[in-house]
Amino acid sequence: MPNSKACREAYTTVLLELAKNDPDIIVISSDARGSCSLNTYVKTLPDQFVEIGIAEQNEIGVAAGLSVVGKKPYVCAPACFLTARSLEQIKVDVAYSHQNVKILGVSGGISYGALGASHHTLHDIAALRCIPDLTLIIPCDAIQTAAALRSVAQTKDAVFFRIGREKVPAVYTEELGMEPFVFGKANTLKEGCDLTLVACGEMVYHALEAATLLKTQGIEARVLDMATLKPFDEEAIIKAAGETGAILTVEEHSINGGLGATVSQIVCANHPVPVTTLGLPDEYLVTGTSLELFSEYGLDAKGIAESARKLLQRKR
Numbered sequence: 001m002p003n004s005k006a007c008r009e010a011y012t013t014v015l016l017e018l019a020k021n022d023p024d025i026i027v028i029s030s031d032a033r034g035s036c037s038l039n040t041y042v043k044t045l046p047d048q049f050v051e052i053g054i055a056e057q058n059e060i061g062v063a064a065g066l067s068v069v070g071k072k073p074y075v076c077a078p079a080c081f082l083t084a085r086s087l088e089q090i091k092v093d094v095a096y097s098h099q100n101v102k103i104l105g106v107s108g109g110i111s112y113g114a115l116g117a118s119h120h121t122l123h124d125i126a127a128l129r130c131i132p133d134l135t136l137i138i139p140c141d142a143i144q145t146a147a148a149l150r151s152v153a154q155t156k157d158a159v160f161f162r163i164g165r166e167k168v169p170a171v172y173t174e175e176l177g178m179e180p181f182v183f184g185k186a187n188t189l190k191e192g193c194d195l196t197l198v199a200c201g202e203m204v205y206h207a208l209e210a211a212t213l214l215k216t217q218g219i220e221a222r223v224l225d226m227a228t229l230k231p232f233d234e235e236a237i238i239k240a241a242g243e244t245g246a247i248l249t250v251e252e253h254s255i256n257g258g259l260g261a262t263v264s265q266i267v268c269a270n271h272p273v274p275v276t277t278l279g280l281p282d283e284y285l286v287t288g289t290s291l292e293l294f295s296e297y298g299l300d301a302k303g304i305a306e307s308a309r310k311l312l313q314r315k316r
Contacts, residue, residue, distance in 0.1 A: 004167035008106050010142035011163065012037045014149045015074060019048050025072045028052060030059045035165075036076035036106050056081045060089035060101070067099035072153075079105025079162055080112070083124040090160070095134040100156040104163070108138070109201065109252030110280070111165035113289040121162070122280050126257025128160055129230050135159040135183060136230040140204035143172040144181070144227060151181035162201065164252075166290065169205050171225070184231035192222035195308060195315070196240035199250040200226045200259055206294065207250050209301035214308055221308060226259060234266050241271040246315040248276045248308050250299065255279040274314040278307050 019025040019041070028050045033039055042049050052059045056077055063073035075082070082090070082105045094101045105124065112119035128136050135157055139145040145163060152159050171189070189204070190211050199207035204225045211221040222244055224236055240247055247267060249260040260277025267275050280297055294300045298307060 003170035005142035005170070006037070006165070006167045007139060007142050007145040007163035008035075008037045008104075008165065010145040011104060011149055011161065012041055012076075014146045016041045016044060018150075018153050019045055022072065023048065024070065025074060026050060026066055027074045027076060028059055028063050028066075029075075030054055030056050030077040030081070032077045032106070035078055036104065038076060056086040057089050060086045060103070061093055063101045063103075064089070064093035064097060064099045067094075067101050073101050075101065075103045077105065078112075078119070079108035079121040079124055080119050083121060083127055087127060090128075090134070091131050094158045095131045098133060099158060101158050102152060103158075103160045105160060106163055107165040108162040109164060110285065110290050110293050113293065114287050116287055117284045120285065122252075122254040123257075124162060125229055125251070125253050125259060126261070129257075129262065133158060134230065135228070136162070137183075137228055138162045138201040139227050140199075140201055140225055141168055141171045143170060144225075147172075148181040148227065151183070164202050164290070168202050171205050171208065181227075184228050184233055186233040186236035187225040187227065188222065188236075189225055190221065190223040192220035193244055194220045195246040195248060195312060196222040196224060196244045197248050197250060197304065197308065198224045198226055198237070198240070198259065198263055200229060201252055202290075203250040203252055203299060206299060206301050207304055210304035210308065213301055213305045217305075217309075219308065219312065229259065229262070232262060232266075234270075237263055237266045238270045241267050241273045246274045246311050248278060248304070248311050250304055251277075251279045252299065253279050254282060256282055274311055276307055276311045278304065
């Protein structure tokens with residue numbers, strides 16, 4: 001894939017730059033230096049790093065405590081454990097307590113692939129969107145990840161980043177003006193009038209590829225990158241419903257409670273049109289790499305395009 005780079009590497013590169021200029025930044029890990037690409041950071045700034053060990057609940061609690069005394073903690077750990085083991089601490093210690101804690105959940109979705117259901121993160125959008133005062137960001141590539149982190153660093157809000165593990169192709173370029181990152185604003189990556197593809201995270205690239213494939217078949221698909229899942233750009237969805245008449249959502253998440261559910265709720269309340277939610281089924285998935293699973297469950301360009309064609313048959 002062209003210009004591929006892992007989002008986790010982009011995140012920790014920027015984090016190191018920020019921390020060099022701000023001694024109040026403290027990075028906290030739960031025995032996840034390798035998973036989070038933190039080795040260079042630890043070697044460079046050992047005094048601004050805390051290793052908690054495999055104890056995610058404690059990791060969030062320590063971060064909240066550091067925030068109380070004026071530090072700027074950045075938690076880094078696998079998303080599957082953060083949003084299961086320490087969900088209560090994220091809810092109470094961080095969001096409810098209005099602490100300036102930034103949380104990085106790496107290897108979200110099915111990034112861990114062959115490790116199976118215990119390491120898949122298919123519930124996090126549903127769980128985290130229900131927590132007030134918590135911003136949820138799912139960037140699609142390394143450039144957007146870096147831009148989002150630089151913007152996040154300027155805030156005192158509680159923020160959860162969900163990113164993947166492997167290298168992903170570039171969707172954005174430095175010339176496209178990704179900085180500053182705008183919270184709660186969908187980016188229109190391609191205009192179209194026949195239907196709208198709304199995607200987040202790694203699915204954005206595949207949605208764009210699907211739009212290119214659909215174009216060869218005479219179908220013009222609008223593509224929206226919904227990098228911020230909370231706050232959510234309702235206006236972009238209502239506009240898309242009115243202008244294209246059908247919406248297909250694409251997410252590396254359960255079909256229950258995620259991007260598709262959010263879009264469906266907005267569309268139903270404001271401008272009812274046919275909506276299809278494309279995600280992972282409500283079952284334990286087969287084993288394979290993330291790309292193999294994307295193909296298996298229709299989340300690659302071919303599968304997305306096929307679902308789009310079926311959706312158009314329902315369009316009035």
